[in-house]
Amino acid sequence: MPMTDLLKAEEIKKALDAFAAETFDPKKFFEMVGMKAMSAENVKKVFQVLDVDGSGFIEEEELKFVLKGFSQEGRDLTDAETKAFLHAADKDGDGKIGIDEFEAMVHE
Ligand SMILES: [Ca+2]
Numbered sequence: 762m763p764m765t766d767l768l769k770a771e772e773i774k775k776a777l778d779a780f781a782a783e784t785f786d787p788k789k790f791f792e793m794v795g796m797k798a799m800s801a802e803n804v805k806k807v808f809q810v811l812d813v814d815g816s817g818f819i820e821e822e823e824l825k826f827v828l829k830g831f832s833q834e835g836r837d838l839t840d841a842e843t844k845a846f847l848h849a850a851d852k853d854g855d856g857k858i859g860i861d862e863f864e865a866m867v868h869e
Pocket residue numbers: 812813814815816817818819820823
């Protein structure tokens with residue numbers, strides 16, 4: 762499913778622009794693209810787009826390219842940003858982000 766079926770393209774663009782030259786802040790980004798107001802069901806759909814290999818988790822290598830899941834224009838995260846994102850979301854410490862951890866990050 763294309764991300765634009767779930768989110769507005771102009772809000773994605775605005776959020777990507779906001780972090781083009783600034784350190785990526787995942788919570789703020791998810792809020793800016795309109796995910797905070799999203800149902801848990803739709804958050805799960807977004808998660809499934811970002812889980813490129815369908816493993817049921819967003820692993821570090823998928824996390825690095827997470828913005829590409831929102832738009833072709835999205836930049837890669839730096840290693841530091843990827844690590845910070847993982848650290849903030851990975852509550853159980855298994856080194857990857859599960860759906861519950863993802864939803865908590867979006868909605869908390
Ligand atoms: Ca995966």
